[in-house]
Amino acid sequence: MPLPPEPTTDRSRYPAHPRQVGIARKRAEGVATRWGVDQQTVDSVASVLTELVANAVIHACTPKGREVGVTLRLLDNFLRIEVRDADPTPLAPCAEPSELADLQHLASNGRGLLLVHQLCDGRWGSADEVIGKTVWAEVPLRRAAENSARERAATEPDPDLCQRTGAP
Numbered sequence: 001m002p003l004p005p006e007p008t009t010d011r012s013r014y015p016a017h018p019r020q021v022g023i024a025r026k027r028a029e030g031v032a033t034r035w036g037v038d039q040q041t042v043d044s045v046a047s048v049l050t051e052l053v054a055n056a057v058i059h060a061c062t063p064k065g066r067e068v069g070v071t072l073r074l075l076d077n078f079l080r081i082e083v084r085d086a087d088p089t090p091l092a093p094c095a096e097p098s099e100l101a102d103l104q105h106l107a108s109n110g111r112g113l114l115l116v117h118q119l120c121d122g123r124w125g126s127a128d129e130v131i132g133k134t135v136w137a138e139v140p141l142r143r144a145a146e147n148s149a150r151e152r153a154a155t156e157p158d159p160d161l162c163q164r165t166g167a168p
Helices: 020-032 037-061 112-119 144-155 161-166
Strands: 007-014 066-076 078-085 123-126 135-142
Touching: 007 020, 007 123, 020 037, 020 066, 037 078, 037 112, 112 123, 112 135, 123 144
Parallel strands: none
Antiparallel strands: 007 066, 066 078, 078 135, 123 135
């Protein structure tokens, strides 16, 4: 009897408290690693998730006692991160980095969504919910096995080049 496929969705909930940001980050890193995602993508997922969860627990006007929901979905070419909070305030779109002549005008805690925008190649947004909103972001993904094959190919000598130059 064949084994069921690996789950490609992970859901968790956290109290809306700043201490939970690190806990959510560690879980996301573990899940992405178990799914075979390469380390660079794991790091990007962790950074994006940290920004989105921090926004949900620090900046969202979430009523006391509500939780923040986090969903990770492994798609064909992306790892999708969804963070849901009870604040219905929509997010403003982020300007393209090339449109920002000077980042100094951003507040010290106003760069998070710009980072998300850059790490996700602009693939992020928010959706209204019955209660609150879901902010989502899709981090481009490469599997660890694909990276290993690329690294091996890059370090192995080209047989055609070796024949032309007489190298072993």
